[in-house]
Structure formats: structure tokens, C-alpha cells
Amino acid sequence: MASTKQFNVGIIGYGLSAKVFHIPFIALTKTLVLHSIVQRSPAPTNSAPDDYPALAAHHTSAAPMLADPAVDVVIISTPPDTHFALARDALSAGKHVLVEKPFVPTSAEADELAALARSRRLVLCVYQNRxxxxxxxxxxxxxxxxxxxxxxxxxxxxxxxxxxxxxxxxxxxxxxxxxxxxxxxxxxxxxxxxxxxxxxxxxxxxxxxxxxxxxxxxxxxxxxxxxxxxxxxxxxxxxxxxxxxxxxxxxxxxxxxxxxxxxxxxxxxxxxxxxxxxxxxxxxxxxxxxxxxxxxxxxxxxxxxxxxxxxxxxxxxxxxTYLRFYELFAEAVGSGREEDVPVPATQAAQVLRIIEAIRESARSGGMLLLSKIQRYVSQVKQGSRSS
Incomplete structure (x- = not known):
């Protein structure tokens, strides 16, 4: 049975992604409530506090939002070079997490975040709306x-x-x-x-x-x-x-x-x-x-x-429609089950392995077997654990 509990959502980043692909769909999803927004530098022509004055909180950095026990879900809609650290910190703070694509730069980072979410029994999802x-x-x-x-x-x-x-x-x-x-x-x-x-x-x-x-x-x-x-x-x-x-x-x-x-x-x-x-x-x-x-x-x-x-x-x-993604994501937050996540981090990690093969093929000028990338990722992980 679907959960009827409502979950407070905090968004980090207030660009096109947040405004067009996330906030409108949160408003249409019954069990999700927009609670707070992180916007580093509000401006007169681009201001989350002006656009959403009734929210519980507005922040200029992520730390206060992640420390707020009222926030259940964090959506990360910042540039991709910030995704790994923000997702790691949000999961460590006990929040369910939705990350805009591109997820993270490497499959090793994706695997690490997936393992962290699983260990904390939290939902980690990637926004592959297409x-x-x-x-x-x-x-x-x-x-x-x-x-x-x-x-x-x-x-x-x-x-x-x-x-x-x-x-x-x-x-x-x-x-x-x-x-x-x-x-x-x-x-x-x-x-x-x-x-x-x-x-x-x-x-x-x-x-x-x-x-x-x-x-x-x-x-x-x-x-x-x-x-x-x-x-x-x-x-x-x-x-x-x-x-x-x-x-x-x-x-x-x-x-x-x-x-x-x-x-x-x-x-x-x-x-x-x-x-x-x-x-x-x-x-x-x-x-x-x-x-x-x-x-x-x-x-x-x-x-x-x-x-x-x-x-x-x-x-x-x-x-x-993209609303279906949000409905499924909300159901996963409600159940807390990884198998209910519409785009799990483990799948995003596999796509990143294809990307890593593409990059290596472009560098070497030849065809690359995916098994070589799998071995390379395994070696990187082992090296990280032993260091």
C-alpha cells in the first residue's frame, strides 16, 4: 500500500533544473512538500526567497539544510562537479537524495554513494527524466x-x-x-x-x-x-x-x-x-x-x-509524462526500498561505465571491451581501500 505520509523536500540549487523540472512536479506530488531552497547568491531578477516567500527556510549554503531534522528529502540540482560531495553529505545526514544528471563523474563514485545509501537504508535516485x-x-x-x-x-x-x-x-x-x-x-x-x-x-x-x-x-x-x-x-x-x-x-x-x-x-x-x-x-x-x-x-x-x-x-x-517519475520517486521514499527507486544509482553506475569506455576508446583510438573497464574500476577501488 502506498504511503500517505508527507515528506519535506529541500532543493540545493536554484537554476533552470530546479525551476522547470523539480519544483513544479513536487507541487503536483501529493506526498512531497517543498520545504526549503539553497540558493548561494539570490539576485533581484533571480531570487528563490522572492519567488517562494512562504517556505519554511531559505539558505545560502547546504550545511544548514542538511542539519535541519525537518528535511526528509534533498534534491541536488547544482553543477555535476559538486554532486558527489553534496550527495555523500546528504546521505550521511540521513536524507533521501535525488541527484540531477549527470550523476557523478565516475562509476567508482556512483558505487560509493550507492553503498552508502544502502548502508543507511536511504533512497538514492538519479533524475533520468527522459x-x-x-x-x-x-x-x-x-x-x-x-x-x-x-x-x-x-x-x-x-x-x-x-x-x-x-x-x-x-x-x-x-x-x-x-x-x-x-x-x-x-x-x-x-x-x-x-x-x-x-x-x-x-x-x-x-x-x-x-x-x-x-x-x-x-x-x-x-x-x-x-x-x-x-x-x-x-x-x-x-x-x-x-x-x-x-x-x-x-x-x-x-x-x-x-x-x-x-x-x-x-x-x-x-x-x-x-x-x-x-x-x-x-x-x-x-x-x-x-x-x-x-x-x-x-x-x-x-x-x-x-x-x-x-x-x-x-x-x-x-x-x-515526467510526473510519473516523481510519483515513482515519492513511492520509493515512502517505502524506503531500493527496488522501488525509478532510476537507482546502481543503474547510473553502469551507464557511467559505458561513458568511461567511450572516453578510453576516444583516447586510445580503438575499440574497448567493457570487461576492461570493469577490471579498471575494480583496480581503482582496491587501490583506494589499500591507501
């Missing part, structure tokens, strides 16, 4: 129902025309700190691939700075690739997964998915509309929220009678 994108739910349905037959190639894109370098942490942090395209957009793409197909056998990848016109080896701490091209291989089924993100893609309709199977294929352009709707002030409870019009539907080609290929419009699944 598991609830309507187009991804459509792809899941096609794969689950075997509409396309055995999947032989899966292509997933996050391409844009963004030739100006961001002025936020996305343009400041290097990969060592959880910055760069592979941690930002790549995390979304790789998380979806992981949900669909699990861990690959091997990875081959190139990291590129398309804005500057050069390959990125990943050897320098400040390296900031803005584009990614990777091939993930699955030895057991022969599946090849192509993961691509670019900032120099001049298209009227950006490709999102191209899925090919033994009995058919699916092609989809454009992004799930939820983020744009939220940025425009929409709410998940609005009529039509997250739904696409027919002009944005994908296309399915199937092999019909006598081997003839037939194409048809394929309606995008009705979005469960």
Missing part, C-alpha cells in the same frame, strides 16, 4: 511487442544547431568534472540504450569539438567535447547501437531514432515536447501536455505479404 519521453516509450513498446522483429541496428541522436559555446557549467567543466557532451546529452542517450538492451560488449567512439573543428582525445582535464559518435556492440545478438550528438547539425527536422529490425524499421524526428512545454510555463496536468500532433509522428516500415515493404504513420505513445 525514460518518460513519449518517443522513447514508443520505442520501448515496439521492441517489447516485437513489431520490428529482432533489432539489428539502433540509432539514437541528440543533434542541434548550437554553434555558440554555453556560458553555464556546460561550457565550463571538463570531462574530469562531469562536463562535456558525453555527460550532458550523452547520459540521456546512453541511459535509454541501457534500459532497452543492457550493457554492451564493446565500445568504439570519437569525441569531437565541432565548434573548434578538432578531435578530443580526453587526455586533458579541461577537455570539453561538444559532439559524440559512438558504436556499442552486443556480441550475443549482433546488435549495433549508434549513439550520436552534435552541435553543427543544420536540419529542419533533427533525427531522433532510426531502429531497424528483421521485420521492419522505425524512423522518428524531433524531440519529446515536454521540456518545451514546461519552459513555456505549462504543467503536467494541462490537457494535452506531452502529446504530439500527427505531423510529428514517426514512420514504421514493415515487411508485409510476399516480402513487400509497407510504410505507415506510427502514433507516438501517450506520454506518462
Amino acid at each position: 525514460r518518460w519521453d513519449s518517443d522513447f516509450l514508443t520505442v520501448q513498446q515496439l521492441v517489447r511487442e516485437d513489431t520490428l522483429g529482432r533489432i539489428v541496428e539502433f540509432e539514437t541522436h541528440f543533434d542541434r544547431l548550437r554553434l555558440e559555446k554555453p556560458t553555464t557549467w556546460k561550457g565550463r567543466l571538463g570531462m574530469q568534472q562531469g562536463g562535456g557532451v558525453v555527460y550532458d546529452l550523452g547520459t540521456h542517450l546512453l541511459d535509454q540504450v541501457f534500459v532497452l538492451f543492457g550493457m554492451p560488449t564493446s565500445v568504439s567512439a570519437k569525441l569531437v569539438n565541432q565548434r573548434e573543428g578538432r578531435l578530443v582525445t580526453g587526455e586533458g582535464e579541461d577537455e570539453q567535447p561538444d559532439s559524440l559518435s559512438a558504436v556499442l556492440s552486443y556480441a550475443r545478438t549482433g546488435l549495433l547501437v549508434y549513439v550520436r550528438a552534435a552541435v553543427a547539425s543544420a536540419e529542419r527536422e533533427q533525427m531522433r531514432y532510426w531502429v531497424r529490425g528483421t521485420r521492419g524499421s522505425y524512423h522518428k524526428s524531433g524531440l519529446d515536447p515536454q521540456e518545451d512545454m514546461l519552459r513555456a510555463g505549462g504543467k503536467a496536468t494541462d490537457v494535452g501536455f506531452g502529446r504530439e500532433g500527427e505531423e510529428r509522428f514517426g514512420r514504421v516500415c514493415v515487411v508485409g505479404e510476399e516480402g513487400k515493404v509497407e510504410e505507415r504513420v506510427w502514433p507516438t505513445a501517450e506520454a506518462e
